Amino acid sequence: MEKKSPLKYIIMYLKISPSAEKAINLLASSGYAAYAVGGCVRDLIMGEEPNDFDITTSSRPEETLYVFRDFKTIETGLKHGTVTVLIDGDPLEITTFRSDGEYKDNRHPEKVEFSRHVSDDLSRRDFTVNAMAYNHDDGLIDLFGGTEDLKKGVIRTVGEADKRFNEDALRILRAFRFASQKGFSIAPKTAESALRNLHLLENLSAERVYSELKKLLLGKNAERIMLDYPEVICAVIPELKPAVGFDQRNPHHIYDVYTHTVKAVCACPFDPVLRLAALLHDVGKPETFSLKDGVGHFYGHSDKSMEIAKRVLERLKVDNYTKNTVLTLIKYHDPVIPAEERSVKRYMNRLTPEVLSMLLDLKGADNLAQSPECAKRLEIYTEIRRIMAEITEKNECFSKSQLALNGDDLIALGIPRGKRVGQILDALLEEVTAGNIENEKDLLIEFVKKLQ
Numbered sequence: 001m002e003k004k005s006p007l008k009y010i011i012m013y014l015k016i017s018p019s020a021e022k023a024i025n026l027l028a029s030s031g032y033a034a035y036a037v038g039g040c041v042r043d044l045i046m047g048e049e050p051n052d053f054d055i056t057t058s059s060r061p062e063e064t065l066y067v068f069r070d071f072k073t074i075e076t077g078l079k080h081g082t083v084t085v086l087i088d089g090d091p092l093e094i095t096t097f098r099s100d101g102e103y104k105d106n107r108h109p110e111k112v113e114f115s116r117h118v119s120d121d122l123s124r125r126d127f128t129v130n131a132m133a134y135n136h137d138d139g140l141i142d143l144f145g146g147t148e149d150l151k152k153g154v155i156r157t158v159g160e161a162d163k164r165f166n167e168d169a170l171r172i173l174r175a176f177r178f179a180s181q182k183g184f185s186i187a188p189k190t191a192e193s194a195l196r197n198l199h200l201l202e203n204l205s206a207e208r209v210y211s212e213l214k215k216l217l218l219g220k221n222a223e224r225i226m227l228d229y230p231e232v233i234c235a236v237i238p239e240l241k242p243a244v245g246f247d248q249r250n251p252h253h254i255y256d257v258y259t260h261t262v263k264a265v266c267a268c269p270f271d272p273v274l275r276l277a278a279l280l281h282d283v284g285k286p287e288t289f290s291l292k293d294g295v296g297h298f299y300g301h302s303d304k305s306m307e308i309a310k311r312v313l314e315r316l317k318v319d320n321y322t323k324n325t326v327l328t329l330i331k332y333h334d335p336v337i338p339a340e341e342r343s344v345k346r347y348m349n350r351l352t353p354e355v356l357s358m359l360l361d362l363k364g365a366d367n368l369a370q371s372p373e374c375a376k377r378l379e380i381y382t383e384i385r386r387i388m389a390e391i392t393e394k395n396e397c398f399s400k401s402q403l404a405l406n407g408d409d410l411i412a413l414g415i416p417r418g419k420r421v422g423q424i425l426d427a428l429l430e431e432v433t434a435g436n437i438e439n440e441k442d443l444l445i446e447f448v449k450k451l452q
């Protein structure tokens with residue numbers, strides 16, 4: 001096929017997946033150019049396992065459908081040139097070379113134009129490290145110095161940063177997200193332009209913003225990026241602005257609220273719900289600050305943080321499970337949980353063992369992020385986990401559903417249906433978890449009879 005401009009092929013061997021290889025070969029044998037492209041090429045050059053393989057090709061969507069007529073295909077986004085093909089059980093996205101037309105509202109191209117040139121497709125991509133294509137025959141096509149930037153660990157826009165960020169403001173967040181995930185820095189001009197254009201984030205849908213924020217929070221370099229660029233986090237969550245530089249005036253805290261928050265996020269395991277909870281756990285601190293004898297206090301900050309977090313999570317259109325769990329974790333992040341069976345059972349009942357386990361992670365991260373002194377408190381969480389494991393192992397009762405007596409049994413004993421049944425079950429659970437009665441049906445019946 002005629003090339004628009006001479007391409008520089010770099011001889012290199014990359015181990016692409018068998019299904020990607022099969023797709024490229026099939027397209028090639030039908031006379032089309034086809035490459036693995038984007039994130040998978042970047043990850044392979046870095047020696048990492050790609051999340052998925054994307055294919056870019058000169059064939060038009062209807063031609064792609066014809067080439068893969070013997071396979072199961074899904075017309076994922078025909079308008080945008082994308083066909084998903086199932087190859088050996090693997091879904092593979094195959095997209096026609098595209099050049100994006102004019103953009104409107106800083107997010108959507110007015111129209112997508114298909115092209116027969118891979119160079120057009122690479123030019124529309126966001127960053128040099130994401131703008132490389134590869135197949136075994138041609139080797140690597142790197143038109144913008146992507147390999148060089150990968151070597152240096154730099155995120156740099158393809159073309160002029162201002163123009164690219166104005167076309168699609170999501171790229172601003174993607175720059176920081178990739179820097180966080182890959183441990184890269186951001187090229188000075190790209191970073192300057194990103195910061196200058198942060199206001200454009202307002203035009204983006206909540207879903208796209210949240211998806212990038214989540215990935216940023218989970219990056220191995222999240223601490224550096226969040227500390228170096230607080231304005232980016234605050235552009236997404238303006239509620240955190242007062243936390244930046246907020247001196248806690250408290251001997252247990254050596255960091256300001258924002259720095260403490262970032263350190264808590266990054267001391268959490270790599271779990272999106274936990275990290276989101278850590279990001280918002282102290283968001284209410286500045287509003288609840290009071291000073292007594294020169295020492296800062298934040299009475300009621302958990303409730304305030306919950307209230308603000310609820311607003312933030314709803315604005316970001318976070319799913320209900322995440323929202324509710326984050327709010328529960330924030331609510332309970334501060335009080336001390338005594339390392340004794342009775343309290344642990346109460347928490348297991350109130351939160352579920354899963355959420356209690358997350359709460360212990362959050363509390364540990366919170367302590368670690370206060371000061372080296374407070375990190376010593378971590379032993380208590382190990383002890384609580386040991387007690388939890390013992391309760392689970394012995395199948396001990398910590399919730400109403402585990403009681404040897406249920407609501408129907410109570411009704412059979414002559415308790416009238418309604419509120420009273422629930423109250424008696426609560427009382428039974430209290431006695432059983434306190435160790436006052438064994439969880440045995442006869443003993444529980446006896447207790448109920450005495451209550452009458």
Ligand code: ATP
Pocket residue numbers: 037038039040051052054124125126127130131168170171
């Ligand atoms: P990940 O490993 O997180 O999936 P990725 O690089 O594959 O990383 P995707 O969001 O899956 O990221 O996008 C695939 C490719 O599509 C990118 O590598 C990039 O070339 C291109 N791309 C995605 N989003 C944009 C965008 N907003 N603007 C320009 N190019 C984009």
Ligand code: MG
Pocket residue numbers: 039051052
């Ligand atoms: Mg991807």
